[in-house]
Amino acid sequence: xxxQIIIRGKTNFGKTRSEQEKNLRKEGxxxxxxxxxxxxxxxxxxxxxxxxxxxxFLRQADLSEIK
Amino acid sequence: xxxxxxxxxxxxxxxxxxxxxxQDGSTSWFVDAAMGATGDxxxxxxxxxxxxxxxxxxxxxxxxxxxxxxWTSLPYSYPGLNTAYAESTTIAYAKAGLAIVGxxxxxxxxxxHGVVIRQTASATTANMKVYAPLCVFENLxxxxxxxxxxxxxxxLVFQGGTALTxxxxxxxxxxxxxxxxxxxxxxxxxxxxxxxxxxxGLTVKNCYFLGCRGGISFQSGGATAGSLIVQNNxxxxxxxxxxxxxxxxxxxxxxxxxxxxxxxxxxxLIPTLSGGTRLRYIxxxxxxxxxxxxxxxxxxVQGGTHLTAGATGSAFVFPxxxxxxxxxxxxxxxxxxxx
Numbered sequence: 381x382x383x384q385i386i387i388r389g390k391t392n393f394g395k396t397r398s399e400q401e402k403n404l405r406k407e408g409x410x411x412x413x414x415x416x417x418x419x420x421x422x423x424x425x426x427x428x429x430x431x432x433x434x435x436x437f438l439r440q441a442d443l444s445e446i447k
Numbered sequence: 448x449x450x451x452x453x454x455x456x457x458x459x460x461x462x463x464x465x466x467x468x469x470q471d472g473s474t475s476w477f478v479d480a481a482m483g484a485t486g487d488x489x490x491x492x493x494x495x496x497x498x499x500x501x502x503x504x505x506x507x508x509x510x511x512x513x514x515x516x517x518w519t520s521l522p523y524s525y526p527g528l529n530t531a532y533a534e535s536t537t538i539a540y541a542k543a544g545l546a547i548v549g550x551x552x553x554x555x556x557x558x559x560h561g562v563v564i565r566q567t568a569s570a571t572t573a574n575m576k577v578y579a580p581l582c583v584f585e586n587l588x589x590x591x592x593x594x595x596x597x598x599x600x601x602x603l604v605f606q607g608g609t610a611l612t613x614x615x616x617x618x619x620x621x622x623x624x625x626x627x628x629x630x631x632x633x634x635x636x637x638x639x640x641x642x643x644x645x646x647x648g649l650t651v652k653n654c655y656f657l658g659c660r661g662g663i664s665f666q667s668g669g670a671t672a673g674s675l676i677v678q679n680n681x682x683x684x685x686x687x688x689x690x691x692x693x694x695x696x697x698x699x700x701x702x703x704x705x706x707x708x709x710x711x712x713x714x715x716l717i718p719t720l721s722g723g724t725r726l727r728y729i730x731x732x733x734x735x736x737x738x739x740x741x742x743x744x745x746x747x748v749q750g751g752t753h754l755t756a757g758a759t760g761s762a763f764v765f766p767x768x769x770x771x772x773x774x775x776x777x778x779x780x781x782x783x784x785x786x
Binding site for chain 2: 393394400404405407408409410411412437439440441444
């Protein structure tokens with residue numbers, strides 16, 4: 381008897397924007413500058429500390445404002 | 448702008464954080480025209496071949512990553528855009544919060560120029576028309592084929608006006624490139640590169656406009672609604688006389704509650720479009736209730752004169768309830784004219 385595993389639901393390319401960006405880079409692509417990626421990781425860490433959020437989308441328009 | 452104690456900033460009252468674009472369970476979709484056959488779009492190796500397919504598959508708060516097509520040296524693609532996705536697409540209301548992000552091959556300089564979107568043969572259709580609120584557009588180029596029919600429909604167009612059907616509100620456009628938007632119809636008199644019709648809110652940052660008859664034309668959804676943020680953009684002309692430009696930033700009938708136009712560089716002389724109706728860098732009609740125009744620079748020597756801002760300004764026109772900060776003409780502070 382064989383076991384068939386059926387995966388339902390949506391795909392997930394990464395829970396956070398930085399995770400998605402890193403996965404893009406593994407595929408040979410780039411969607412934001414290294415600087416914005418660094419800011420993105422920093423803000424995600426802060427958000428996680430503040431409200432426990434592990435699923436966040438950060439717009440580059442916002443990231444560019446972080447000095 | 449306010450700031451958290453930990454320096455996480457708020458922008459225009461919109462907090463940095465969750466709520467836009469991806470949410471838990473959101474799906475990422477992929478588009479790559481180089482695919483041999485279209486896939487299910489759920490991984491880079493199974494990408495859709497067209498943007499249309501991806502938008503159709505996407506739900507609210509999903510993200511669509513678009514890979515660039517091959518580089519081309521077509522003459523109308525100055526300064527050398529990639530081959531365009533020749534698709535006119537629409538984003539329906541149900542796809543609120545959709546993020547569309549151009550991606551480049553690693554190592555390629557010029558991310559925003561890689562993924563190019565051009566309207567289909569029907570020039571009356573926008574390159575991309577958005578009926579959904581809270582959408583995000585990053586790293587995309589929109590172009591009109593020079594020599595082709597006049598592009599009357601605008602390039603990236605946000606439509607409002609009908610509750611729960613047309614609500615292209617509060618979009619964010621970042622790091623995008625707009626080339627040769629030369630429309631002549633639409634609200635305000637032209638199909639701008641970025642154009643809104645009866646929407647509430649728009650943010651345009653770090654974008655580059657080249658040879659566009661209208662750069663940003665903004666019409667809000669009512670006399671008491673709508674905010675426009677235009678920051679750190681470059682507006683350029685393909686010729687020194689700026690003869691194909693009418694107005695770079697135009698806010699008109701049923702204007703905005705608040706407008707912030709800051710840190711932009713207008714890299715051309717005063718617009719001289721034949722038949723142009725505004726012929727200014729910035730033109731805010733009297734409907735705009737509050738606003739700030741500051742730290743903007745305009746290019747070059749304007750016939751030896753310093754241009755002005757205000758109700759009768761020669762460069763920037765805005766009503767008395769809009770404040771002018773420090774704007775610069777020929778390296779000098781721009782004087783304000785009051786009618």
